[in-house]
Amino acid sequence: MNRSKLVAALLTLTLGVGAGVLDMDYFLFAPTLVQVADVKNTAQPNQQSDFKWTYDPTNKTATLTGLSIWAGQSGDSANVVIPDTVSDNGTTYKVTEIGQNAFAFQNNMTSVTLPKYLTTIDQSAFPYLDKLVNVDFSQATGLKTIGDQAFVALKQETPITLPDSVTSIASLAFAYAATNQVTLGRDTQEVGFKAFAAMPNLNKVILNASLPAIGAQAFVYDSNLTDVNFTEATSLKTISEGAFIYTGLKASLTLPSSLETIGTQAFAGNQLTKINFDENLKMIGISAFAYNQLVDTITIPKGVTSIGGQAFIGNRISGIDVLGTPTIGTDAFSENKITKIANSTGKLASHGAVNQIATATAENATLSIGDLFNIDTNDKKNLDLDLSNLSNNVTYDQDTGKFKIPRNTKQFSFSWALTAANDTVYSGNYTVDYQAPTIPPSKGTATLTDGSKTYDGKKVSQSHYAPTLTLRNTKGVTVATIMLNSDQYVIDHDGSAVGTYQISLSPNEIKRLQDQYPNDDFGLTSVKATFRINAASTPGGNGGGSNVTPSNPSTPSEPSPSDRSSSSTLVDQPDNIAQMGTVVYAVKKIGLYNAKNFSKANRQTWYVQKPRIYRPMFVVTGYTRDAKGHLRYQVRDVNHLTKNRHETGYITADWQSVRPVYYAKRHSTMTVISPQGVNGYKWANLTGKIKKYRQGTTLKVKKVVTHNLTTRFVLTNGQYITGNRKLVEMGHRTFPVKVQAKGTINRYANFGLTKRNQHYAKKVHKVFKVYGFDYSQGNSVIRHGTLRYRVTGGYITGNVKYIKIIK
Template identity: 60%
Template sequence: MKNSHIVSIMYDGSIHKPSAGDYTITMSNGKQVTLQDSDLTITGHNNGVSDVGNYSVDLSEAGKTRIGNLLGSDFTLVGGSSTATFNITKQKGTASLTSGSKVYDGKKVSASNYQPTLTLRDALGHTLDTIKLTSGQYNISSDSSAVGTYEITLSSAEIKALEEKYSNYDIDFNAVKASFTITSQNIPDNHGGGSSVTPSTPSTPSNPSTPNSSSSSSSSSGPVTPGNVAVKGTVVYAIKKIGLYDSKNFAKHNRKAWYVQKPRIYRPMFVVTGYTRDSNGVLRYKVRDVNHLTKNRGKTGYITASWNYVRPVYYEDSHATITVINPRGVNGYNKASLTGKVKNYKQGTVLKAKKVVSHNLTTRFVLSNGQYVTANRKLVQMGRHAIPTKVRAKGAINRYSNVKLTKRNKHYSANQRKTFKVYGFDYSQANSTKHHGTLRYRVDGGYITGNTKYINIIK
């Protein structure tokens, strides 16, 4: 028995079994027998496989019986040779580590209140795990109390443990780096503030260094320090479900709107117009909704200022590579004002950046070719992020002309096992504040589901 073609799929966590259409079997007399799925088994794994590996495929006991019956009493089915294989390859993944900062206080980095968070994502940018690292899991280069920037990397023991735990993913843990910056006391610390522009007068409320927390998603627990308070006039977006309230004291009766957690490319955005504190001293942002395609556009009120729930929309730090994630791509321009369009970079394009520059209260990446592109986290993502380029239907599947999958324009039967070239991804319910949205793939002629229950990612 042998493969009729190379059978190789990318790891997706599902259990896979060999498909009869991918293999052929030839008898010693030259006769070929049409196979059925139940005729095949993965050697040593009768129930299928899910982990990365190169597996051998052979006839199942049921298959041997069925084919023996087909051959009739004039033939005896004896052991033969099989070169058939079934391969599951590693899925590309990424890892990122949070940076930190503080104003000089005479203490070493290791003695600071800094706990880096490691975030692991799959090829689509979906979070696999979020790990708060402790001492021994990361290294600090030249640990000191002096003003400066210190490189943070994963320890060799942690890298080994991660490689074993996430062996089905292709993640370069040795390349994961972050930084911890100690600034002098007379220089305002604006880490995470959404812009490198420093206001001429303090724009944060009194005593912002006091950590504050509250008890639910409506009031959003999490520390608020000078290093992660957004500058007035900059834009933040919600990374979890949050509420917009009429009052600084959050309660159900004064809640104006809920904003459900959304995929990164459709996270709700708000302009910070001021600050206040509730009756318990918890910091709040006074904001204006700037989600122009939603029913809440233009609404004003108060939201949490917790770093665990809201973050700056614009990157502050430079990154060597960025990936375009906006379904409509991003434009490259001649000027930092994003005028003088040069070209459009499609979703999935990996760009080389050499620095970040400020423009008013936003930032831009300067590419290696001198062009400027937005540094908006909803449109681009630091690092290299692989997007599937080919998928195969597991059974019958429909294609639609719209991302909501309500206008079917083509049906493919289960026997076709249709293979699609993928041009990008998107989500339904893009402008809904009540629904998260569901992954879709853009293919020739429309959209198909991105649910791995119905498709296999080939590459």
């Protein structure tokens, strides 16, 4: 190979390394290799003339700048031994330095022995040597500095023990090397940027007792590195950014007592299951332990002053015990399994620990919130958790913290959230496997009204007989009153002859009621009624009519919600009646009443008309009609942050005033309207968070699916989002991008506009970029609320008297 070609190849190699290796996304180019022909290895000792030299007459030292031979070719040995001293014009010089690129392209060299007076190995001294499998450091007892990329892509697989004298290992010094073990020298003070990066065979690193810091990304991508003796690094104070990201570290890790700072992503992307911190630790950086496999409780020492955003995101942590008062970044503990937070003197930041996925097995006869959580943070306790989306008819009393679980329930789930200073700081989804002890059902009673008619030649089944079934609990309190249709009862020996016929519940109806009331035994299999066909009256009576008359005439109550599909009294209702158990919200001002006949006297409260994102919601628990036949919903208030939460009563079922919260049909485009945005999930039960979509984002929808009594939209990217109308709106909705003050205007730190943080004079006509909108009085049922815009630095009014939309 001629010299011009070598220079060109070297330039290519240098540009390739310099331009791409050291980026912040932990990306490393594959080594660029220059191949030369294989030759027979003669293993002959080298002469001074085999090398190129420069001399320092003052210090009597020599620098090896290159080779005059091609090692391993043309009869020259592949095993290079660098002399300790060389002579020039009768003067002896100690060989103290190997210069930059000195051995570049010596691809047939298999080993090198370093001289005993060597102090410095310069940048790229032995770069990308395809067959260099042995570097002998044993004689170089005065070596202090190993330069950038000095041994990059070294092929030596056996352990490397650096001399005790080495103080500095520069950037990429051993990157891509094939060795399986590295032992630092006693005096090593610096491990540089990516010094040991992307070493596929490296499984053990032995640190020294004097090392103060490990450089950024020093061991990045060492996928088989499982053994690092941190506890013996007794002077180590700093583990820098990305130092051990994407290595093979697993199981338990105990860090040295001297450690003060753990940098950004220092241990991210490993398989650590347990981490032990010492009390001298002061800072845990952003994403420091992100996406490991940490379990159980993490204890944060009292001396820690800062925990970066996403520091522990994506693990399996079940609890955190924070002994001090550190600042805690957004998502610091998100996406774990945390149900215990001991942080009595500290505060979680907004979204500090959201999207938890928790599971538990409960065997208590009664279950309370304290059986599932142990929360003490942000001046909040267990009872401050807001629970929603309870499945399998399980209910929760916010005031007592107790769950009501139907009999035979094996599993249920719910979502929770903890709010502090109007921000969600802790949230997640819980699945409970419930193994409650067997409790005998409560004994109740069931009665069925009799019926009769005058003989008309028609069978009982043709008589439009609709008996009323009344269920009462053990205290005699009516649980349900149900008007049955012909599919719900059985006629013994159905006929048209004059006489008495026995009526009983159908097997399907018995099973349905037993499933609906698993904790009650009404004796449904033995409940009976009679239907009598009387002889026709004589002429002059009522004309021989065939009127069906109940034996005990009364005005039956409207069927309970679970009977809606089978009860004859609801057959004529429109399709827009909300299904029992679903959630509705008020689109106009409505009242909540304690009786089905609405009046001022029995009105419990008004709910004013609210902006869409704050419309009051109710779970439909039953149906009835007032004296004039108007349909009413029996409901429970599920507005978690209002003073009326958990109140029960009656509201109108008028479609113009009350509508379902969840969309029922697919719309090709949806816009996010919630100020908090919505999340895209992997599963229809809204677990496995993938992405957060901010307010104003337009989403393309592929289909709509049902989940329990709610709906989800399936996006074209396969993610699931909620079908809640308070959070998303069909179509493409545009929002203001810029607004301008018409005159004097104030900016505030909160959307209640009570904490002013900036004043703008009239002459400024301040222009604001709008990042979203919200309303004041969001949780009030008596005030509509006022539009606010979120802008840089806070909130401003949305009142068109003071601002105008310019874009």
